[in-house]
Amino acid sequence: MLAAADQPFPSSVELVLRRYAPLIDARGARSVAFEAAVTAMAPATKAAITADLKCFLAWCKSRRPVATAVPVEPETLVHYLRWLAKGSDTRAPARPATLARRIASIARVHRMLGFGEKEPLATQAGMVRDTLKGIRRDKRQRQRQAAPLRLGEAMAEGQGAPEGVTVKALLASCGTDIIGLRDAALISLAYDAGLRVSELVGTEVADLRQVGDSSGRLEIGHSKTDQLGEGALAWLSGDTMARLSAWLLASGLSEGPVFRRINVLTSPPDPAGQRVVRHYIGAKSLTRQGVVAILRRRVLEAIDLGHVELEPGMEGDTVRGLSAHSFRVGLTQDLFAAGEDGSGIALALRWSSPTTALRYARELAVGNNAAARVLGRLRDSEAPTVARSTANQ
Incomplete structure (x- = not known):
């Protein structure tokens, strides 16, 4: 040594x-x-x-x-x-x-x-x-995969919208206060770009750029599969750019980390019983644990506000199953549901090969493989006959 x-x-x-x-x-x-x-x-x-x-x-x-x-x-x-x-x-x-x-x-x-x-x-x-x-x-167990956070809309004709916790439900739980603006921008960016948590907390104001059609670009300096720092570009929707702009304007940030801790200070009540709440933006970026805490808080708020319907008693398991990686898994599944292939998804989400994308979309792929498409149509048409035959016995 x-x-x-x-x-x-x-x-x-x-x-x-x-x-x-x-x-x-x-x-x-x-x-x-x-x-x-x-x-x-x-x-x-x-x-x-x-x-x-x-x-x-x-x-x-x-x-x-x-x-x-x-x-x-x-x-x-x-x-x-x-x-x-x-x-x-x-x-x-x-x-x-x-x-x-x-x-x-x-x-x-x-x-x-x-x-x-x-x-x-x-x-x-x-x-x-x-x-x-x-x-x-x-x-006798497989490695646990983070539960997906999908957009919440049908990705192709004939498909239903995903149920449970979705990106749209989380966004609906974010208010118009400064904390809500930050959380909405974070959620929208994490999904659009399929970011790893290290990429998300490492995002800086200088990495964001808007283009003519109101969409945006995110420059990712380096990531898990880009240790040499060659960089990559990720597409961002107009909705995400609007949410980012609202957060940056409200926070007054013009450089440095985009997502930071917000400290809340509440004054003692005045003679009329009123309290003054002040928000102070931190200097350092959020940590991995901070991102997970925001995600889980938003999930519980979405449930409380009625944006997510769950069976009674499932709240705890639902929250524990989600992580900062859930945005990346959800985007992968949405792209597969829209008919994109593994190679294109791997390129968009900056994987070195389609193998991981295929693993994340395994459940969706099973429901759309050759057997499901062909036999599903034939066997589903037989189901009522079988049911009637069984009932008559």
């Missing part, structure tokens, strides 16, 4: 490695390779690897006898996976997707430290792969 003189500000990955140095054989480390690997990581990747590494090293230290973490033995990884999958009174059992990510992080750190070039890593051992397979079989 790099000496202090070469790297005055060590990365979070290196700080964790230094903290647990007795558990690590770093003789194979190459400082230049380590530096290059850390520099190439996206911030979110670096944060995930740091968290995964800290969890693994802390577990190794707690073992009796203390387990060597790097290079790790396959048997150690098997015990670690079982420990994660079992859970405890203070820790929920890890999901298969989380276990796979933990192992991938351990493998990546090994390679960064120079291991795995001459011999296979322990993470590739058969017993480790078999343990993962066994846990997946026991869990």
Whole structure:
């Protein structure tokens, strides 16, 4: 690893490695390779690897006898996976997707430290792969996908409008006060451009541009699939541009982050019992948690105002199923419902391949595949006959 003189500000990955140095054989480390690997990581990747590494090293230290973490033995990884999958009174059992990510992080750190070039890593051992397979079989669950937030209108002739929580319902819950203007602009922009939450909170005033037909363009500096910062352009509707303009005008923002925290200060009541409410716009952009909090608050308000109809008792599950990624999933499903193909959707939403788009639209695709189109028409026509025949028996 790099000496202090070469790297005055060590990365979070290196700080964790230094903290647990007795558990690590770093003789194979190459400082230049380590530096290059850390520099190439996206911030979110670096944060995930740091968290995964800290969890693994802390577990190794707690073992009796203390387990060597790097290079790790396959048997150690098997015990670690079982420990994660079992859970405890203070820790929920890890999901298969989380276990796979933990192992991938351990493998990546090994390679960064120079291991795995001459011999296979322990993470590739058969017993480790078999343990993962066994846990997946026991869990019998797919990775949970964020619930979609669709626009709320029929995308093609003959289709009905989506039910439940929709973008239109959320927009209807936003008032004309400054908080409502901000939330409406955020919701409309997140859907139109299919933004990841990092792209949404990173949007700045200078990234927005209006064109002649009243629509707009959003310049996205970099994203998960564009770590080199080549940039991309996203189309924005005239409605979204109007909502953005209303928010920026009301907030007085002309530069910097578009979406910021709004602090509310209420004065004590005067002799007439009146209170003065003042809003102060923060200097920093909203966080990921802030976006999720806004979304969930708007969902509950849309339900209370009657813009969303749910079965009694389903409010909690509905709110928990939504995340900042729901806008991206919803736009994907709406584009599929409108007849667009995976390649076009991947290009519009800045994916490196159509695979993810197809996964997000899997449920819609099943309802519109060849079997559904052909057999649905034939079998639906038989349904009344079958029903009458059954009733006569």
